[in-house]
Amino acid sequence: MTDTTSTTQTKKPPTGLTRTIYDWGTSLKSPTPYLMTFGIFLWIGAYYLFVEGWELPRFNKLPGPVEVITEFLNPDPDWGMSLFTxxxxxxxxxxxxxxxxxxxIATGVGVPLGLFMGWSKTFRDYSFPILETLRPIPILAWVPLAILMFSGLETPVIYLATLASLFVTTLNTLLGVDSIDEEYFRAANCLGSKPHHVFMHIVVPGALPFIFTGLQISIGVAWFSLVAAEMVSGEFGxxxxxxxxxxxxxxxxxxxAMLTLGFVGWLSSALVxxxxxxxxxWRVRALALEGR
Amino acid sequence: MNTQQTNQSNLPSDNKATLELRNISRTFGDEWEREEIIKDLSLTVNPSQLTVIVGPSGCGKSTLVNLIAGFDRPDAGEILLNSKKITDPGNDRMVVFQETALIPWQTTLENVVFGPNLRGDRTAEEVEAEANRLLDKVGLAEFKEKYPIQLSGGMQRRAELARAMINNPLVMIMDEPFRGLDAMSRELMQEFFVRLFEENQKTNLFVTSEIEEAIYLADRLIILSNRPTSVRSIIDIELPRPRDFHMLSSPEAYEYKREAMEILHEEAMKSFHREDNSSAAAE
Structure with missing residues (x-):
């Protein structure tokens, strides 16, 4: 470990665009991008054969990849919708x-809520049973309530997406605080921390890995419930x-629309x-040392 | 050199602290199953001395450290630092733990400046200058921007020493700090640590289960009894300072070692027999 640290010391790591280009170059040398491309083509190939090639029963009613891609890239689409409309x-x-x-909204409410629940035993005792009772209710079961509570078309849809994602974020943040090793609290106390120092320097950064895992799940859940809500009520989306x-x-x-959903969903969790x-x-370095 | 001067002029008494434990008892468990870990334990850590505590494994050394650190409170008795009763954790006592307790999301430098910057009794520039000086002293100047995970075991221990020292504690408490290091790093750390102590002569309580380490470091060796733990015997180690490893092969050191081993063996045997008895009772 000493060796690796001292060699990185001598050479300054590139930053910004140089770094990005360097990283891309390195990844092209690994099998990963080629396997990914191969995987995608394999999938599209199977899709093509099932639907358009062999026209298997059950599949023959579906639009095949050629049809979909032609329509999607058509400046003057037959069905009225493509990349150009x-x-x-x-x-x-x-x-x-x-x-x-x-x-x-879900992040702004869920993260602080989870942090406080993890940090304060009293607050947790108050709120945990409610969270655990509301959380298992499927999001579709909230639809009538959402329509009763909110007028218009926009608010109920947003409400449902928020709700689903809120539970995930809160629970993950809470677990994140629980995951912090007792030693760090002790170290902080020993070094003379007041409770607000412990919160800012131990609880928040220590819970971050779980928070971000939670946010990746929660944005997925948000898409999931948004689409469900849009299917029930809405005129766009x-x-x-x-x-x-x-x-x-x-x-x-x-x-x-399905493929677009997949793509936008993937993009949003990549951003998170x-x-x-x-x-x-610190965590990026830790994972890098483990070779990930 | 500079350190000693500033230390002595600013805080003349900060390495003359006395830590006293008076009739400490600590019991764990509920009303049906009580386990007495520490019973009526009294000891004094003399000012400017390195006091080493050894005891058979599982005898409650860590429980004792937690009490002194203020993470836990005794059921009876009191712990006094310069005649002031200890109730909570505080930066007058710095504990270096068995496992590394460097904060993983802070760089080495951030870890070191963490304590003083929280309290704000010095300006950030002063603190950083002092931190750089200490990191240089423990040989980590180049690694100050690294995260703890990027340091080797020995480096982590040294970073932790720097983090403790910057707070100018009255007493340093070391809870088996070199456990888990490989033999070579361990020896180097012991040597480094003994130099450090000889330089600043800060009141120090060092807990270990290694008898050679204990004799090499100690001014005073306190041997704990088996559970319920109390002080079994005290040996004053009169090897000259500065210490070096050759002294461990001297006849005096051998004699200390033999004496300590004999007592420890006796205590360890007791725990063996106790286990026998309790398992027999269970059957």
Whole structure:
């Protein structure tokens, strides 16, 4: 371990764009990107053969990859929706805005809530039973309540997405505080910390790894419940688009909306992961030493 | 050199502290199953001395450290630091633990400046200058921007020493600090530690289960009895200072070692028999 640390000392690590290019270069030398590409093509190939090639029963009603991709890249789409129509972006934008609002509220409330629950035994005793009772209620069971409580179309949808993501964030943050080793609390106390110091320097940073794991799950859950909510009530958004396309028998649009959802969802959790790594340099180093 | 001067001019008495434990008892368990860990234990850690505590394994050494650190309170008796009763953790006593307790999300330097910056009794620049000086002293100047996980075991121990020393505690408490290090690092750390002590002569309580380590370091060796723990015997180690490893092969050191081993063996045998008795009773 001494050796590795002293060699990095002599050579200054590159930063910014140079670093990014360097990292890309290194990753091209590993099998990972090639395996990923191969995996994607394998999947698309199977999809093509099942649906368009062999036209297997059960699959033959579905739009195949060729049909979907042609339509998606068509400047003048047959079914009225592709990468070149403003309507497509309207739906994506509406869903993303809802997710952003829901995720922001859920994080803004859930993280502090979880931190306090983990930190204060009294507060935890008050709030934990309620959290544990409300949390298992499936998000679809909240739909009637959401419609009763909130007027309009926008608020109930955001409310449902927020709720689902809030429970995940809170619970993970709470577990994050629980996961902190007692030794660090002792060390901090020994060094003369007041309770607010312990909170700021031990509880918050110590819980961060769990918080970010929680946020990655919670943004996924937010998408999940958003789409469910959009399917039930709404006139825009990707979830609505899927149901609408199904009703109108425009199955190609349905698949386009599904794939878009997958892509946007993946992008959003990647952003959360990047934010987490920026905030937790110590953990990035720790994982790097373990060869991950 | 500089240190000693500043230490002596600013805080003339800070290495002349006395730690006293008077009739300490500590029991764990509920009303059906009580286990008396420490019973009526009294000892004094003399000012500017390195007092080493050894005892058979499982005799409650860590419980004792927790009491002195203020993480736990005795059921009876009191602990006095310069005649002031100890009730809570405080920066007048610095504990270096068995396992590393460096805060993983702070760099080495951040760990060292953490205590003084919380209290704000010195400016951040003063603290950082002092931290750099201490890190240099423990040979970690190059590693101050590294996170604890990037340091080797021995380096972590030294970083922890620096983090403790910057707080100018009245007494240093070391709870088996070199446990888990490989033999070579352990020897180097012992040598480093004994130099450090001889330089600043700060009242020090060192807990270990290694008898050679104890004799090499100690001015006074306190041997604990088996559970319920109390002081079994005290040996004054009159090897000259500065210490070096050759002294461990001197006839005096051998005699100390033999004496201590004999007592420890006797105590360890008691715990053996007690286990026999209790398992027999269980059957």
């Amino acid at each position: 403003a309507e497509f972006y309207d739906h994506v934008f509406v869903s993303c805005r809802r997710i952003l609002i829901a995720f922001a 990707l979830g609505y688009l899927i149901v609408d396309a199904y009703m109108n028998i425009t199955y190609v649009i349905m698949v386009i 992961r990047i934010a987490g790594n920026r905030l937790m340099q």
